[in-house]
Amino acid sequence: MKIYGIASSVLNFLLVLRVTGKMQNSCDSKxxxxxxxxxxxxxxxxxxxxxxxxLSAFVKAIDLGVDAIEFDVHCTRDGEVVVYxxxxxxxxxxxxARGEWIGDTPLYLRDLAFxxxxxxxxxxxxxxxxxxASHLFMKQTRNERIPTLRQVFDxxxxxxxxxxxFFVELKTSPIPGDYASDPETLVFATLEQIQAAGxxxxxxxxxxxxxxxxxxHSLSPRLRTNYLIESGLPYDSPWIAWLRFASFKDTPxxxxxxxxxxxxxxxxxxxxxxxxxxxxxxxxxxxxxxxVVWTPNEPEDxxxxIDLGVDGITTDRPDILLDLLKRTTYQxxxx
Numbered sequence: 001m002k003i004y005g006i007a008s009s010v011l012n013f014l015l016v017l018r019v020t021g022k023m024q025n026s027c028d029s030k031x032x033x034x035x036x037x038x039x040x041x042x043x044x045x046x047x048x049x050x051x052x053x054x055l056s057a058f059v060k061a062i063d064l065g066v067d068a069i070e071f072d073v074h075c076t077r078d079g080e081v082v083v084y085x086x087x088x089x090x091x092x093x094x095x096x097a098r099g100e101w102i103g104d105t106p107l108y109l110r111d112l113a114f115x116x117x118x119x120x121x122x123x124x125x126x127x128x129x130x131x132x133a134s135h136l137f138m139k140q141t142r143n144e145r146i147p148t149l150r151q152v153f154d155x156x157x158x159x160x161x162x163x164x165x166f167f168v169e170l171k172t173s174p175i176p177g178d179y180a181s182d183p184e185t186l187v188f189a190t191l192e193q194i195q196a197a198g199x200x201x202x203x204x205x206x207x208x209x210x211x212x213x214x215x216x217h218s219l220s221p222r223l224r225t226n227y228l229i230e231s232g233l234p235y236d237s238p239w240i241a242w243l244r245f246a247s248f249k250d251t252p253x254x255x256x257x258x259x260x261x262x263x264x265x266x267x268x269x270x271x272x273x274x275x276x277x278x279x280x281x282x283x284x285x286x287x288x289x290x291x292v293v294w295t296p297n298e299p300e301d302x303x304x305x306i307d308l309g310v311d312g313i314t315t316d317r318p319d320i321l322l323d324l325l326k327r328t329t330y331q332x333x334x335x
Contacts, residue, residue: 036309037325038305038306038309038310038311038312038313038325039067039068039165039292039311039312039313040065040066040067040068040312040313040315040318040321040322040325041066041067041068041069041070041165041167041292041312041313041314041315041318042057042058042060042061042064042066042068042069042070042314042315042318043070043294043295043314043315043316044057044070044071044072044085044316045057045058045060045061045069045070045071046058046060046061046064046066046316046318046319047135047138047316048135048137048138048297048315048316048317049137049138049139049316049317049319050138050139050141051093051122051123051124051138051140051141051144052085053071053072053083053084053085053146053147054122054123054141054144054145054146054147055144055147055151055152055155056123056139056141056144058071058152058155058156059155059159061318062156062159062161062164064318064319064322065322066164066318066322067163067164067165067312068164068165068166068167068204068312069152069156069164069165069166069167070167070168070169070206070294070314071083071152071166071167071168071169072084072085072169072171073149073168073169073170073171073186073190074087074109074110074171074180074181074186075109075110075181075185075186075189076109076110076112076113076114076117077110077111077112077113078113078114079185079189080114080148080189081148081149081150081186081189081190081193082109082114082117082146082147082148082149083146083147083148083149083151083152084109084122084146085171087108087109087110087171087173087178087179087180088106088107088108088109088179089102089107089109089120089122090122090131091103091104091126092125092126092129092130092131092132093122093123093124093125093126093131094120094121094122095120095121095122095124096119096120097119097120099121101126102120106179108179109181110179110180110181111179114148117145117146118145118146120145120146121142121143121144121145122144122145122146123140123141123142123143123144124140124141124142124144125138125140149168149190149193150193150196150197152166153166153193153197153199154197156199157197163202164202165202165203165204166194166199166202166203166204167203167204167206167226167292167314168190168194168203168204168205168206169206169207169228170183170186170187170190170205170206170207170209170212170213170216171186171207172186172207172209172211172212173209174209174211183209183211183212183215184215186212187212187215187216187219188219190205191216191219191220191223194220194223195220200220200222200223201222203223203224204223204224204225204226204262204263205223205224205225205226206225206226206227206228206265207225207226207227207228208228208229210227210259213225213227213259213261214259217259217260224262224263225259225260225261225262225263226261226262226263226264226265226290226292227252227255227256227259227261227263227264227265228265228266228294229252229255229256229264229265229266251283252264252266253280253283253284253286253287253289254283254287256284256287256289257287257288257289261289262289262290263289263290263291263292263311263312264284264287264289264290264291264292265291265292265293265294265314266280266291266293266294267293267294267295268293268294268295268296268301268304268305268313275304275308276291276293276308276310277308278308278309281308281309281310290311290312291310291311291312292310292311292312292313292314293305293310293312293313293314294314294315295314295315295316296313296315297315297316297317297320299320299324302315302317302320302321302324303324303328306324306325306328
């Protein structure tokens with residue numbers, strides 16, 4: 001191939017990458033390796049440095065320069081979409097209107113109206129708690145309230161980052177007795193907010209619950225869906241609508257593709273504490289999927305994911321990841 005032809009091919013590839021925004025491993029048939037940089041996705045905003053799923057965390061993540069923010073959503077009793085991880089308020093991070101830490105009596109989000117939720121603050125970690133011990137670098141803030149999805153979109157607009165992506169995790173559950181929002185209520189309300197904010201093209205919808213993603217597909221096919229499925233799951237699961245792995249040659253990647261998914265999102269280590277592998281990533285790319293892992297936080301784990309060539313990394317410590325990326329030569333297509 002002439003030098004001009006090589007330059008033209010590389011230029012065309014970079015133009016496609018710029019237009020599509022897909023950051024997949026891309027080796028041509030002759031083994032030419034192209035640059036590859038994973039998306040930096042702030043987990044629950046920036047949970048290692050600021051109170052998770054709060055406006056403070058999202059401001060911190062955006063100021064650091066992340067490509068995307070990830071967060072969880074539920075519906076309140078009166079139908080407001082709020083950003084919070086657990087189905088109930090966490091006693092280790094929640095104070096009541098008197099400034100007292102709440103007790104262990106469950107306070108489920110779906111049972112509370114939005115105005116009732118606003119009497120609680122969530123910006124601090126209870127001294128001596130497991131949460132405090134695992135969030136040593138978190139800058140605590142007083143008077144932090146549970147935000148709405150609308151407030152998160154408004155914040156991003158005010159910050160002026162028109163390229164920021166949103167990874168919105170629907171916290172529904174197929175397990176009988178769980179006090180999660182039902183899929184129909186949460187999906188309808190969430191899609192309404194996404195459409196109103198005009199951010200469909202910048203939004204990914206995530207869930208462990210395939211029922212919710214199926215509903216998203218039927219209502220808004222343009223939205224990108226990310227399936228949170230473990231690598232090597234050894235059993236059928238209600239979370240993937242009881243699809244039988246044996247029917248798909250035991251590959252979660254194939255399940256995601258057949259479900260119409262855009263992205264496979266496994267934990268960076270499986271249930272046996274083994275890293276995902278280059279082969280896992282190749283299988284996903286062969287199915288036309290992006291691979292976004294969660295949630296490595298240690299430098300060595302983050303570097304391992306960079307070296308493997310994943311397409312995105314969801315982390316509590318985007319500051320560490322961004323620093324590593326500044327010092328990394330991107331290769332991708334690792335064998």
